[in-house]
Amino acid sequence: MAVDDTPAFHEAVALDDLREDGRSLTAVDGTPIALFYHEGEVRAVNNRCPHMGFPLTEGTVEEGVLTCHWHHARFELSCGDTFDPWADDVDTYPVEVRDGTVYVSPEPRRSEPPAAHWRSRLDDGLEQDLRLVLAKSAVGLLGAGVEPREVVDRGVRFGVRNRADGWSSGLTILVALANRLPDLDEQDRKRALYQGLTEVAGDCAGEPPKFDQEAFDATDVAFDRLLAWFRENVEVRDADGAERVLRTAVAAGYGPEKLTELLVTAATDHRYLDSGHAFDFVNKATEALDLVGWDDAERTADVLASLVRGLATAARAEETSSWRQPVDLAAMCDATFDRLDDLVAAGEGEQWTEPDDFTDRLLADDPEAVFDALEGAIRGGAGVEELARAVSFAAATRVARFATSNEFADWNTVHHTFTYANAVERAAERTETTALYRGVVDAAVNVYLDRFLNTPPAPEPTGDPDADPDDALEQLRLAFEQQGKVEAAAGAVADFLAAGGDPERLKAELGNALSVEDTNFHTFQAYEAACRQSDARDDPAERRTCLVAAARYMAAHYPTRRSREQTFSIAARLLRGERVDGADGEAAAEPADD
Template sequence: MAVDDTEPDGYSEAVDLDELRAEGRALTAVDGTPIALFYHEGEVRAVNNRCPHMGFPLTEGSVDEGVLTCHWHHARFELSCGDTFDPWADDVDTYPTEIREGTVYVSPAPRRSDPPAIHWRERLDDGLEQNLRLVLAKSAVALVDAGVDPAEVVERGVTFGVRNRADGWSSGLTILVALANRLSDLDEQDRKRALYQGLTEVAGDCDGEAPKFEQEAFAATDVPFERLRSWFRENVEVRDADGAERVLRTAVAAGYGPEKLTELLVVAATDHRYLDTGHTFDYVNKATEALDLVGWDDEERTAEVLSSLVRGLATADRAEETSSWRQPDDLAAMCEESFARLDDLVAAGEGETWTEPDDFTERLHAADPETVFDAVEGAIENGATVEQLASAVSFAAAKRVALFATSNEFNDWNTVHHTFTFANAVHRAAERTDATALYRGVFDAAVNVYLDRFLNTPPAPEATGDPDADPDAALESLRGAFEQQGKVQRAGDAVADYLAAGGDPDRLKAELGNALLVEDTGFHTFQAYEAACRQFDAREDPEERRDCLVAAARYMAAHYPTRRSREQTFSIAARLLRGERVHGDADGDAGADESSPEASADD
């Protein structure tokens, strides 16, 4: 605090010093910013009046021994520099002051001058490390507003997630990548919601977990790929995660690219049947998709991301060890018999071009497993690629969800869901590698489509759509279905009506995405939306495209509405960053703009 007799250049007149000394605090506004002035221990201090946590006016706080305390949530700040004692609150801006002829002047420029992007990157890291939802929400909003590429935000989340969970890749990272894959379907505000939801899930997954400690690649990196693949499979087979990680890191260090590294992983992931009800393979797929988003060019990053999968591969439950795969039909043994013929089937199909028969979905939905196996084997023998066959089986799985009968137990939604998202993951992996072993994943998906048959017995009424419907009314009906419990059929019918009436599919995906992101959505529902949108995009037949989004809408409606606690946090963050008042806003409407002098004075 300097004392002089001339008016300071660039400063604004704030308050009479004697008045400030008498009252202890005062409120002013400089260039639209509300500033709280305190006279404490013989010094004048100036801070932004809005608590950086949730906007409470700091002039209503208290000061003791150089500590300013906000009374709303008890955030504490070192008064002279604004640093917080409580990382969930953020630091408060402080401003230089000068005294001239008994008047206090305040500079409009805060002492901190870091650009918003730098500040919010640091806060994003804080939010991830300490699992702070409001901080993550603010960071997601502020970084997008600052022009930061969402891919960078995703990369920071992925890097944190793979380094800070000893058990490796899990649901949080899967959600983050799934949402990142669909950002282009969403409007601007929902893209921010998607980043926030994904980052929150990653932070929650890592909260309280031990960090992951890395294994090293072998010094010998000139080992042939076939031998590395064999070593990797052997180590996963005997559940030796550390050995498998060393082999995988060696493959990365040897310079093998996305196709070969994916092959290494999916071969091991299909040595046993339907690992962890499909989650293990889906994690493999999502980790490779994460690298598609953030880049495969960085060797260390690629090794970190892919090695996070190894423990899950080595410890996964194997479906052939369950009774459903052994009795009354030994489906695991039937798979092994088909796998023994796989090379011959592929050889027979060389040079052939397979076109999916009109009745292929019905054959996959057959009540006799022999019919299902014959359909898949016949397709391979007639030239079906892994990608073609995985696509066909993915649709058969989506159809199970679209026709899921609500008379079933509620938890059975997850049974049909797991089959669909697993099949979708196999389909995506087949776009990256044509490894023959990946056909085994197709068989796994087809077997589960067969096992799910009773969940369509009887099937729900098929949503075919009314071409004379009003698309806007259909969307309104869809929104209404999500606002009431159990409106599953209404949601499916609304999607079908909208598409039959010529509604814009992009708008529908955005509407579904918004519904997904304003709820306290669970892991499986995020997966359902992403897989359905992806299969919609991959198909040409209008009825098949319709059924994919009908499946998503029905699954979502079965799980909505929720309390929307996460949306409340996001809304608070967005409003704070717009300068709106949150404190005292009892009815939930936006308050006055606290960046204006008038609003500041009212506080």
């Protein structure tokens, strides 16, 4: 019964009973409130431990500290502040004692908007690498109507500032997943952001922060000179000097096209840096800015500067035996690059149409045939973007036909070629520099080097047009539930598409499988690149090849322990107000790995 002159307060318990028992539980407007009598004072807190929902009335109060007995989270009883950042603060409520009765208000003392609270907790989770906090933040922020773009922005800013070695695989995963959010349903979007944020936090955990170099005071330097300076500093592996040049280019007001040209030119001065990762990182950093905006000069400079150390220290493929023996592929590249200006000039005004046998020529066993195909295409007017798209499809075909008799690690060999080619194509959408032809050639050389991994080629399924699409998706799920069901997964994808299944539904299904597993770096990349390549194609057979490639790669790496999904499930249930300690008759959830 509410007090007439203070309608916000509700009757809870007789003071004498509370003094005798030390604690009591009440519920006001659906909020469970624990009341404690301690050191002569009445205190009220939300009964659900903010860590994992355990009832705090079953905890212990000593010397003003309330301790939850499940994971030993501790709270200052009067204000609710936690001693343990992984637990979050607990809400406290005003109380009044009137005529021997305790009344409590269901309005917490701190009334912070959910979005503001979860922004703060996201920062805590990133700083301290707390998975459950990151999961709660992803669920809470999107549930509060915060745009995914803002969540990605906070993750990217944190990642580039808190890792001295710069751009990382975690940031690449975050951006790759952000690119594919439109493919996913609402809950999987939360899962995807949680997965990406977890990877960023893990990459930065225990690492020294990045200390920035400054831009030159002279910002009126011509772009061609900045480009020459940047390439020279990367060439001699001077990351600090290269960073100053890059920050100067940003300060001078150069936009996405020129800044991308600066980076990709240096990234293709040598062959296939770090098995393609260096270029893919360049692409993902620029895609991050596409997502969150190039308008903030400080953010743009920080994001792009995070790439410099990786470019300067990257391993160069022409220094490896596979690029020199038994065929000197690096020398063949140099010869083509020497002719590049003439080839491009010859193609001016020409309209290139991809020949029907172009993929087969790129998959040839003779490197001369591969180089002839590339040079002929450039001479015929093929732009970087369309030529890169053709090479990307050849690389996707290598994955779709990967022979499982090979060593398991060789999945990554064909994967690296595919994601590298995809990154070159994506970069070509942003800048028209002819330097990117060198990236196309590098990708094609790797398609050639990967030829033995298709020996014998795995049969590429065409699918059964009489199949039931729902059954095909069920077969795909079953394939991901068992180890090594690579061909079953490929067949299910082909059946689904042949039977008229919606590719958008298939991408969502693959995205769900991706987001519930303890997915590794390369599998995230494989899914994103395959979906993007599928989207870019009009030919149903080519779209099928790309998605078959993704399904085969994923099936080769699944299932996993799904420990991250366990943590995400706990977070989602907690924010729905459910108990996860088993007290409501359900099986108790395993403790989250913090």
